[in-house]
Amino acid sequence: MTYVPSSTYRIQVQPAFDLDAAAGLVPYLERLGVGAVYTSPLLAAAPGSTHGYDVVDPTTANPELGGEQARQRLVKAAREHGLGFVLDLVPNHMSVEVPSANPWWWDVLTHGRESRYADHFDIDWSRGPILLPILGDEGELELRDGRLAYYDHEFPIAPGTESGSAAEVHERQHYRLVHWRRGNAELGYRRFFDITSLAAVRVEDPQVFSDTHAEVLRWVRAGEVDGLRIDHPDGLADPGGYFARLRENADCWLVVEKILAAGEELPASWPVHGTTGYDTLRQVGGVFVDPAGEEPLTELAATPAFHVEERRSRRLITERSLVAEMRRIAALAPGVPAEAVAELMVAFPVYRSYLPEGLASWRAAVETARASRPDLAEAIDTIDRTVRAEPRGELATRIQQTSGMVVAKGDEDTAFYRFPRLTALNEVGGAPDRFGVTPEEFHAGAAAREAAWAAGMTALSTHDTKRSEDVRARIAVLSELPHEFAGLARRWSARRGIGEPTLELLAWQSLLGTWPVTPERLAAYLDKAAKESKVRTSWVDHDEEFEAAVNAWPAAVLGDAELAAEVEAFVDRIKGPGWSNALGQKLLQLAGPGVPDVYQGTELFDLSLVDPDNRRPVDFAARGELLDRLEQGWLPEVDDTGAAKLHVVRTTLRLRRERPELFTGYRPLYADGPAARHALAFHRDGVAAVATRLPVGLARTGWQDTVLALPPGTWTDRLTDRPVPPVVPLAELLDRYPVALLVRENR
Structure with a gap:
């Protein structure tokens, strides 16, 4: 097994x-x-x-x-x-950023088509010498220690081509060093997304x-x-x-x-x-979002509908970043313009269709593209006929390899930064157009996962997430306070604006989600966000004046004592509910179907943003000291130390490892009473998880006489070591922590 x-x-x-x-x-x-x-x-x-x-x-x-x-x-x-x-x-893919560090790539540059590794990389050899887009507007090639050099970049020289000037030697090589701007349109090898320093392998x-x-x-x-x-x-x-x-x-x-x-x-x-586990991440995080916040937050953001921004962003990618890929695909279908290929890429309902299995997704893309561009219908039909006739042919393969690049770069790395309605939803694998997840959808997803993919991984934070699980948990609270947040955001922007409304709204949510945060960390994040959104600046075409304003914004806000005090006061208002959300989603992930992953450091509350912020050093010594106390029976408060989260993580992981037989099957449990919508619970084969949702609304009414009925047996809450009756009032069960991990001691 x-x-x-x-x-x-x-x-x-x-x-x-x-x-x-x-x-x-x-x-x-x-x-x-x-x-x-x-x-x-x-x-x-x-x-x-x-x-x-x-x-x-x-x-x-x-x-x-x-x-x-x-x-x-x-x-x-x-x-x-x-x-x-x-x-x-x-x-x-492999890195080719430093050619001498990659022996296979170095050999290909040295010997060209005759290299023993010529077919290891996905190179279009019909295009002639390999284009290497590294030259800038200044500097010249030189010969240095038997290599061709441009500043600190060094390249091999083919045997027998060493004589003459650097320019003459360069013309004899199996590669051509060209201006960096030519890469997106003329590159002759497949890459990872739009990163020319990562060459794809076959x-x-x-x-x-x-x-x-x-x-x-x-x-x-x-x-x-x-x-x-x-x-x-x-x-x-x-x-x-x-x-x-x-x-x-x-x-x-x-x-x-x-x-x-x-x-x-x-x-x-x-x-x-x-x-x-990104599919689980969307479901688990989304169930803590209040659907009542959709309308006011949509009004605050004042952006086009997400599907409009999505299509616009994908088209931007095909027209700027991945032009070379569109042209390479078009060349496989004589008479078909690259823009017809691009239109198909923009229309995909998923990242990629896996032909012949994914024929429905392929057909949906074709129909959407034809409807969007009737003037290109004939060319799109030509592509469609060829692909369906040869689903494993080169045209079909290239299209499938490229569609995910367009969707990922267009959605995650562009549209997600342009749609700041509620950034807790703008996550890898997320669906920002869906304002949260209903309990019914959550339960259906968990049951399906247990039935079909019980050994798959689940995750809430990864090295690729746009913000950590705990940042998202705090930002989700804004969906319960949409009018209050909208009023504050408008007043704050009038006092300390950035000059680009979508980035401005993203910035306020990021500040609230990560508070307390240093100006340096927030500035680095907003610089990346501004360039990814490609509205006022980008990685390729810089607006240096705007970038300077973005860089100065965090220090200006935090240095404005009155404004900073307002921000801190609102953070104090949402911090507690954010902790409740964070503990709830963590328990649902750890106790639910699948193999749960804990990203480094997130066993405590972790307020990290996108990489490289989420690769900062983790204080494991501090975590070890808290773990010492937990092992001695300490029941921590829910506070800034994050010890309560460590308690939930440790208790659930140890139980999973020691008694795996408890974590099989899946059945929803439903509370009964006036506050039933604020409880989310499920039962597995001897373990039950209970989480609080929408805590701001709950605080207005309390649990009152809401109860949860458990399957027959004797139950204990492992987080508090208290016995739990078969019909338990939630006001009693969740009086210390907003979550409970219940274990049936006998049947």
Whole structure:
């Protein structure tokens, strides 16, 4: 039987927190109740990499993290403490930012089409020399130590082409160094999204698969890796075929970083255990949003409907960032203009259709594109006929590999920053157009997960989330106070505005969600948000005056004593309900169907924003001290220390690990009484979870005589060690914590 962990704990291994540091953390994780250590990628990465997704050599453990011996020490530590080991794996691309660091890419640049690695990368060799868009407006090429150099960039020289000036040598190479602005329109190799420094590899080729996976599969066969998290499957030519080959070579737990649209399912043919949990994140977080806040917050944001902004943002991506990809696809269908390809990309209802399984999604995209651009209908029909006739042909494959790029860059990295109605909903895998999730939808999703994907991962925070689970939990409170927040936001903006309304509203929510936050952290986040939204500035075309204003805004707001006092007073008003939401969503995730992941540090309240903010150092010593007290029977208050969250995490994880038989099945439980809508509860096979929702509204009335009936048996709340009657008044059950974890001691 394939190993499935009781839970995972994600560690971002980096030079500042290397493999030996991770090994030193293992005893703490065992005490916390974790089932498996789960690390970011460990293969050799670009120099100084802090995340590991920029692999340069898949044949060796990253020497900057301690190398092979340190990796073995981490595995040994996990084994000695009874923990599994799960590894993040990147099959889609490799880093080429520093060519000399990547021996395969260096060989391709040196020998061109004759390189033994020429077919390892997804290069369009019909385009001639490989374009490398790194040149700026100044500086010249030079010859340096037998290499071609431009500032600190160095490139190989093909044998026999060394004579002459730098410009003459350059003209003889298998690559061409061009201005950086030419990359988005003229690049001749597939990349990861619009990042030219990450070149895609052809892992669908058996030899490439073998070369890129041999080392990690050696670790799996040696019993040193129990599970793999597969990054970005949507970029692969044939994800289903890839997973089948991987499964043949790795009998271990497999989860995939697949973002599912609301209502979408993983392809049934994939031999995997499930996703990495963004679908769960949407459902769990959304059930704490008050639908009554939709109208006033929509009025406050004053933006177009999300589907309008979404289409506009996707089109922007096809016209600016991914022009080269649109042209490469169009070239496969003679007579079809690139804009017809782009229109199809914009129209996708999901990230990617997996033909022939995903034919319904494909047809929906075709119909939407035709209706949107009747002038391109003939060209769209040509693409449609070709794709359906050859669903595994190159045209179909390229379109499928690219649609996810357009959707991800258009939605998550553009539209989500332009639609600040309630930013708690603007999360990876989220649906900002849906104002929250009903309890009925939550229960249906959990039951479906238990039935079909019980071994899939669930998550609330990841290295890719736009804001941490606890920031979202606090921002969700605004849906219960929409008029009050709207009035404050308008007054604050009149006093200290940024000059771009959507960024302004996002900024106030970010400030409230992360308070207390330093001006430096908030400024760095808003700089990224402004560039991602692409309204007044962008990563490519800078408005330096506007960027300077954005950078100065946090310090100006926090330095305005009267305004800062108002902000702090409102934070004090929403902080308590935010803690309630945070504990509620954490319990629902940890006790619910699936394998729960805890992102590093989030066992306490964590108010992080998008990367790199969420890769800041974690104070594990402080967490260890709090854990010491919990182990001695301490019942902490719900306060800024976050100890109450640690209590919930530790209690639930330890119970999952020690008594896994309790965590099977799924059945909703419904409260009865005037405040019933404020309780969300479910029962599994001997354990029940109860969470408070919409706490601001609840505070106005209290639980009154609302009760919850439990299945037959003798029940104990593990968070308070108190016995619980079969019909329990919620005012008694939730008098100390807004959540309860109930265990049936006998049947």
